[in-house]
Amino acid sequence: MTGVWVAVAGVGVATIALKGAGPLVFARRPLPRAPAAVMPLLAPCLLAALVVGQTVADGRALVVDARLAGVAAAALALLLRAPLLVVLATAAGVAAGMRALGAA
Amino acid sequence: MEAGSIITDAGVVRQAGSGIGAGARAVAPIGVAVLAFGASFGILARDAGMGVAAPIVMSFTTFAGSAQFAVASVLGSGGAVAAGVAAAVMLNLRYLAVGVSVAPALRGSTVRRLAEAQLAVDESWAIAQEDGRVDRDLLVGAGIVLALCWCAGTVAGVLGGSALGDPADYGLDAMFPALFLALLAGQLGARRTRAAALAGGAIALALTPLAPPGIPIVAAAAGALIALRVRP
Numbered sequence: 585m586t587g588v589w590v591a592v593a594g595v596g597v598a599t600i601a602l603k604g605a606g607p608l609v610f611a612r613r614p615l616p617r618a619p620a621a622v623m624p625l626l627a628p629c630l631l632a633a634l635v636v637g638q639t640v641a642d643g644r645a646l647v648v649d650a651r652l653a654g655v656a657a658a659a660l661a662l663l664l665r666a667p668l669l670v671v672l673a674t675a676a677g678v679a680a681g682m683r684a685l686g687a688a
Numbered sequence: 689m690e691a692g693s694i695i696t697d698a699g700v701v702r703q704a705g706s707g708i709g710a711g712a713r714a715v716a717p718i719g720v721a722v723l724a725f726g727a728s729f730g731i732l733a734r735d736a737g738m739g740v741a742a743p744i745v746m747s748f749t750t751f752a753g754s755a756q757f758a759v760a761s762v763l764g765s766g767g768a769v770a771a772g773v774a775a776a777v778m779l780n781l782r783y784l785a786v787g788v789s790v791a792p793a794l795r796g797s798t799v800r801r802l803a804e805a806q807l808a809v810d811e812s813w814a815i816a817q818e819d820g821r822v823d824r825d826l827l828v829g830a831g832i833v834l835a836l837c838w839c840a841g842t843v844a845g846v847l848g849g850s851a852l853g854d855p856a857d858y859g860l861d862a863m864f865p866a867l868f869l870a871l872l873a874g875q876l877g878a879r880r881t882r883a884a885a886l887a888g889g890a891i892a893l894a895l896t897p898l899a900p901p902g903i904p905i906v907a908a909a910a911g912a913l914i915a916l917r918v919r920p
Contacts, residue, residue, distance in 0.1 A: 596749035606787020629888030633908030654862025675866030679859030
């Protein structure tokens with residue numbers, strides 16, 4: 585649990601600083617160009633990595649299991665422009681269903 | 689708080705008028721979605737082993753969905769604390785840009801501006817746009833309502849989640865990647881962001897068998913640098 589609190593404290597302090605740096609430090613000055621160009625790319629990059637990691641990774645192994653079915657179903661729901669909660673429920677439902685059927 | 693998908697679902701329309709009340713009213717329609725989103729964080733964070741208090745404190749202090757879910761997912765899959773923190777911080781680096789954009793609207797003491805800056809998340813920032821500038825009252829009104837919904841949702845999630853039993857039976861572990869996918873879907877409007885996503889996903893896939901849990905996610909950030917070489 586210590587690790588959990590270290591993580592919460594670390595991310596908390598960093599986020600408070602990041603949100604406050606603009607008004608307190610940079611005020612009316614624009615951000616330097618190179619960091620400014622990379623910043624909008626970090627979120628899509630890391631989100632994609634998280635999708636991969638949370639779908640097919642099990643420790644150091646790559647596995648195909650009920651999660652992949654759930655994420656595939658979620659992708660379909662997203663293409664069909666379903667609301668966020670429906671997308672999440674779909675993922676959970678399909679994964680749970682596959683497990684219940686003993687398929688994954 | 690994020691989730692561009694939340695704001696497009698609700699089709700936020702701001703009523704005429706300024707002031708903190710107007711900001712609060714404008715964001716109210718998506719308050720329920722934010723509550724549910726916060727509850728899902730509470731449930732998943734608790735299932736990931738973060739306990740009851742830590743997720744609640746995190747929602748109060750970090751108030752950023754992607755980063756919070758990233759920490760929970762890295763810790764839950766056995767990743768190192770440092771990896772979770774690094775991933776969360778990188779996801780939140782864009783708040784530097786949000787803060788710069790909000791800076792001219794904030795007044796008062798250092799403490800007050802620091803506190804009000806915490807309320808600038810995607811949805812409150814969007815609602816606060818007025819004639820190409822950020823309106824401080826709209827920002828604060830929307831931000832406070834969103835923060836309350838997010839934190840209340842988290843509390844409900846951590847407390848109510850235990851009633852569920854084994855989350856895997858409900859496929860809850862599939863909700864993490866589905867959520868990240870939903871957040872990602874709202875960010876794929878440009879060539880460069882699509883390239884960044886492709887690069888990040890590929891790096892994570894390639895490194896999973898080679899590195900301890902959590903590290904592939906952090907290393908995937910290099911994909912953002914790779915994507916810089918793509919035309920915008």
